[in-house]
Amino acid sequence: MAGQATGQTFDDFSGDAAARWDYVADRVMGGVSEGGAEIAGTGENAVLRLRGQVSTDNNGGFIQVRRRFAQSWPESAEGLSLTVKGNGQDYYVFLKTPDLSRVWYSYRATFTATDDWRTVQLPFAAFEPSHEAMPQSFAPTAVRSLAIVAYGADFEADVSVKRIEFY
Numbered sequence: 001m002a003g004q005a006t007g008q009t010f011d012d013f014s015g016d017a018a019a020r021w022d023y024v025a026d027r028v029m030g031g032v033s034e035g036g037a038e039i040a041g042t043g044e045n046a047v048l049r050l051r052g053q054v055s056t057d058n059n060g061g062f063i064q065v066r067r068r069f070a071q072s073w074p075e076s077a078e079g080l081s082l083t084v085k086g087n088g089q090d091y092y093v094f095l096k097t098p099d100l101s102r103v104w105y106s107y108r109a110t111f112t113a114t115d116d117w118r119t120v121q122l123p124f125a126a127f128e129p130s131h132e133a134m135p136q137s138f139a140p141t142a143v144r145s146l147a148i149v150a151y152g153a154d155f156e157a158d159v160s161v162k163r164i165e166f167y
Helices: none
Strands: 007-013 021-025 032-038 047-054 062-068 079-086 089-095 108-113 117-123 145-151 155-166
Touching: 021 032, 021 047, 032 062, 047 062, 047 145, 079 089, 079 108, 108 117, 145 155
Parallel strands: none
Antiparallel strands: 007 155, 021 062, 032 047, 047 155, 062 145, 079 117, 079 155, 089 108, 089 145
């Protein structure tokens, strides 16, 4: 991915996408949220789907599907463009860089997933640090993890992502 021009695809969920993405829930920390993630469809019709019940009980409150990677994102990229569909709820994109001192730290931006496919643009400048002790900004070339996250409230999650691109 190093040196890619903007407009390039980060993931279209084709090929062996299930091996690139991992499902994680707050149960790893004692929470009670439950759900799962899958790659539905194949080829051009492949989508990443995250579903489940998010619960803030027992200090919980998230389910997510995450991709870790080693390649640098394009230096010229200004943000991410996601083609999404869902159940009208707000969802997050969490980005992580290697210099974050706590595993729960991330840079976060939100989007609403409506019941029709639409493209949302998330400028890197709109991603906010999750904690005041973090650096207030990040270099997109330093990002090494991206997660689609249902977070922070009690609700039924159902979000699908067809494509993630740089712009």
